[in-house]
Every structure is written in C-alpha cells, then in structure tokens.
Amino acid sequence: MRWLLAAIVLVLSVATSAAARAPQISVDEPRAFGYFLGDVLSRRITVRLGAGQELDSASLPRPGPLNYWLEISRVDHAEKSEGDATVHTLDLTYQTFYTPLDPRRLTIPGVKLKLQDDSELTVPEFSFITSPIRQLFASASQSTGSAVDLQADLPAPRLMTGTERTALLVSALSALIGLIGLAWHYAWWPFNKRPARPFTEASRYLRLNAAKLDGVGGYRDALLRLHRAFDVAAGRRVLADDVPSFLGQHPEFERLRSGIERLFVASRRAFFANDVEEARGEMPVSELVALSSELGAAERRAS
Amino acid sequence: MAREEGVLAVRNLQTAELSGWRERALELEKEVGKVIVGQQRVIRLLTIAIFARGHVLLEGDVGVGKTTLLRAAARGLGGAYERVEGTIDLMPADMIYHTYIGEDGRPRVEPGPVIRYGGDLTVFFFNEINRARPQVHSLLLRLMAERSISAFNREYHFPYLLVFADRNRIEREETFELPAAARDRFLMEINIATPAEPEVRRVLAFDPRFHDSDRLIEAVPSGMVDHRELPGVAAAIQRTIETSPDLERYTLDLWQAVRAPDSAGIEIDDVDMQRLVIGGASPRGMSYLLRAARVSAWLDGRNMVVPEDLRAVFFETMAHRIFLSPIYELRRDAIVQELIKQLFARVPAP
Known part of the structure; x- marks a missing residue:
C-alpha cells in the first residue's frame, strides 16, 4: 500500500515538476514498533536523479557500528537508468543491540547523501519502539537459585541423512567393486594363485624347532614335515622310488639330488626298518635343517 | 606229512640260503623274460606270486602270450604239470576221474588230470577258465583254498600246487563270470596288454624265434627252482x-x-x-x-x-x-x- 502510495506520489511529482529535474528521494520504512534486542530493521531508500546528476558513492553509509547500540550490518546499493533518469536503490540493514528496561522509542539517525555537485540529499531519521524481552525483576528460581530463569535450549533439529547414507553405500560399493577388479587385474590377493611354498614352511618349522626335534620322536616329526612338503610340492605322495620322477618334474631341486636321496634312505630306515638311531646317525637333524633351508631357497628362486 | 616237511624246511633255512634263493628267483625271471619280451612287470608279478605261493589269474587280449607265459613259468618251476581247457561241457568229475571203456569191454575209472600225479602236482594250468561252468569253478574253490580234494573215498593233498588260469576279456558269449569267492582266492589278477614299445613289437612280429611257442618254451631250463622247497622258502620269506x-x-x-x-x-x-x-x-x-x-x-x-x-x-x-x-x-x-x-x-x- 505504501509502495503504491509512493509510486503515485512519484508519478504525480514527476508529472508536475518534470521540468525541475530535482533529485527525488523516497524511503520504504519497516514497521515502527515491536523490536527486541538483536532485531534487524531494513530500510529501502530510492533516489531518482535527473540527467547530469550523479551520486557521490563516497557518501554512501558503510557497514559498521553507528553508536553503542546500533550497527549497520549490511549495505546493498543498486543503480539502473530509466530514460534520462538514474534510479539508485539503497538497502540499509540495521541491527539494534539496545537493552531497554521498558518500551522506549529509539531513533536511527538520518543519512546525508551527496551529489557530485555538492548538493545534499537527506534521508530522514527513523524512530521505532523497542521493548524488553523479560520482566525487570525476575522471580528467583527455586530450583537453581538463579535470579534469571533461562529458557530451555531448543532441541537440536534432526538432520535428514537418508540421502547421504544411500550415497555413502553406493560409493562404498562401487569402490569395493573397483578394488576387487583392480586386485583381479593385478593378481593381488586373493587372485594371486601363488604356488604354495611347502619347503619354505617346512624349513621354517625345522629351524625354529631344531632343539626340540633332537629326540627320537622329534626326528620322526622332522622327517614327516619334509615328507609332507615333498607331497605338497609334487601334488601326490612321494615315495623313495619316486624321487627321480619328482626331480624330473621339478628340475629346480636337481642340484640337491644327493641330499634328497639320503633323506629318503634315512626316512626308510627310520620308518620301515625301525632303526631311528641309525637313521639319525646317517643324517642328523642339523643336516635335515640344512637340506630343508636349501630346498626352501631353491623353491623361492624357482617361483 | 608234507606240511611237517614244510615246517622243518623253514627251520633249516638260513638267511644266507634265502639270498641264494633270491638269485634263483631272479634267474627264473630272466629266463622267462627271454621267452616273453616286453612284459617285465607281468613276469615280476608272476615271480612274486610263485614265491608267495599264490594262485594267479591272467587276463588280456587274445594272442598276447598269456598261455605261453604260464607254460614257460611252469616249465621253470619243474614238478608235475597238468593242463585243462575250459569248455562249456566240462564237468567237475571230468577233472577228477578219467572214465573209459577198457579193451575187455568193461567201464574203467582212473584218476583224472587233477589227481593223476598225487601230491606232486605243482602247476595246474586252467586255460580259458571263464568258458567252464560254475560247477567247475566251485570245485576250484576248495582246490585253491585248501590245496586238497576228495576222490576215490580219500583225501588228496597238493602241498606244492599253484593254480594258473587265464581268460580273455574279448568274448562274452558262452562264458561264465567267475564267482566273487573264486576270484578272491586268486592272489593276483594280472592284466596283460600288448607291448607298447615299437622295438618289442617289431621283434615279436618278425623274429622267427617267437613263431613256434613250443620250441620257445623249451628254451627255459626245466626245474630251475625246486618246487619241493618252495613252501619252505615262501614261509621263510614271510618270516624274515x-x-x-x-x-x-x-x-x-x-x-x-x-x-x-x-x-x-x-x-x-x-x-x-x-x-x-x-x-x-x-x-x-x-x-x-x-x-x-x-x-x-x-x-x-x-x-x-x-x-x-x-x-x-x-x-x-x-x-x-x-x-x-x-x-x-x-x-x-x-x-x-x-x-x-x-x-x-x-x-x-x-
């Protein structure tokens, strides 16, 4: 309504004093009552300048404190031309920090705008009524003993996270699929199918338990470990007579032929001739350990 | 009585003698290997069977030398040798009794192939065993398991007996599958295949030595291994x-x-x-x-x-x-x- 009124006045004034070309100023004010501490007031000032008139932009107000209770928090300036005239729109946002003890009228001071020809335009001051937000003497709270009853905090609003969760799942899934594909491509675990290293394992066991394997039972255990390693390497059970064919299939161990043959002779003596002592004399545990580490080394070189 | 002899033989046999016997066994293997070429494994198995006192069933194609191999081994063993052809009309009695009409026109009954030699029978060779009827197979059950048979109202014992049998796998008509009990009494069932090596095949086909199997078998010295000592040797091996x-x-x-x-x-x-x-x-x-x-x-x-x-x-x-x-x-x-x-x-x- 006020806009309409201002427009009519403007149109009338333009119509009646078009020849004067005097700068015209109109202010669109906010309501003049019902403000509290920290509230914001917006004023829109419209300045219509005739041809040849120009606003001195240095005279525009700047954001910042005006006095101890008022602050300009924001200044928006826009300009557009309408025919010969130029229309400046100035949006001023004020914030009041006044703490009134009773409803009170305060005044925002007027603004002086300068034109290039040193003439001044005055934006009128604006007064509004501000009120306290609490009673002057608060009744003492029985529970806290405080003079002021603080309002309870608002409960934190719940954030809607469904979209984010779905997005997280989708991206995690696609990352996983990508990782699996990459692992497959580069033959990482578990797609590596790296051949087992039975001799390396047997060698590790023998080396770590060399002291424990010195007895009769331990010697048998050591031989069994080596037998199982041969079995795994060959993919079948390797008996003493199979040693040549085993070496034919695994030429990497050919260098150790004599040691392997001695091992099988000792094993045959220990297991099938009931003569563990003699077998230990023939090939003591230390030699088993040495042979197993050589086998392990040969196996690692080959793979 | 024969069994007691066997036990005595075991006691007397020393380990040194066993190694002598091993030489003889390998010799037998070598001689048979000259007759049957390209079958070293089969011959080794047959030698094992002989010294384990077990009966052997050979099977395989026609004409791979099953019969020749068994005849050669029997000749090397020495002792009495009897051979029966499996036919569909062979009855158990035909193996035990020989019946005929004498010159004087009277029917005569004499011991048949199994008991003709009494306890000295060493190799009983049953050719084409799957052509014989199940009745005959049943007779073999006892002969193989207990090495004895009843005839003429008495028991015959065969302490040295080894039964060698063969059958071919090709024909199924007019044959009788051996009952499981009979097969279980064979120590081994050995399959003979045609030799695969080209050289062996060439020799078998072109060397005239292999054309006459009778003369071929005569090349094996007879009685290389004394069949009377075999039970003792076998027991000593099992014990040693x-x-x-x-x-x-x-x-x-x-x-x-x-x-x-x-x-x-x-x-x-x-x-x-x-x-x-x-x-x-x-x-x-x-x-x-x-x-x-x-x-x-x-x-x-x-x-x-x-x-x-x-x-x-x-x-x-x-x-x-x-x-x-x-x-x-x-x-x-x-x-x-x-x-x-x-x-x-x-x-x-x-």
Missing part, C-alpha cells in the same frame, strides 16, 4: 621280511581308504564316491597283499617292506577284490584304476 608299525598303519590307512574313498579325499569324475564301493577288500585280500609285498621286498633285496612294495602289487592283488555299486560295474576298469592311483596319491606315507 619285517613290517614296521608305520608300515602297518599305512596299510590299514590304505585299507580304510579303499572301503571309504570319500573319507580319504579321493574324487573321480562322474562318480558318487559315497556309493561307489559296496564291499570287498577282504581281510584275506589284505593278508594276500602283505604276502605279495613281502616277496616283492625280498626280490628287491630288502629285509623290510616299504610302501613301494605295496604299491607295486596293490592293483593286481586288490583290484579284483573291490566290489563296486552295480551302476559303476560297466566302467569298472577305468574307475578301479583311477581309485587305486588316487589312493596312493592321497594316503600319506609314512
């Missing part, structure tokens, strides 16, 4: 060659794995391993297996049985004692071969 607790455990593992192949992790294509084996691998079979394995160890010059010995004789001593579910019987050969191959590939030794 040792088996360790580990080998016993291994043998029992093998036995268990044959009876329950799925528990040993054996897998054969298109075969439900839980239903495959329905029986067999009898205790007698296992004792035969150990007998043969001991002889194999002895022939290799060892005084202990090792897993290789079991493996060398396992197929021939055990394959025919494994009874499969009927739906797998038609594919029997392939399945049993794969079963035993995997058995030795999977059961850990020692």
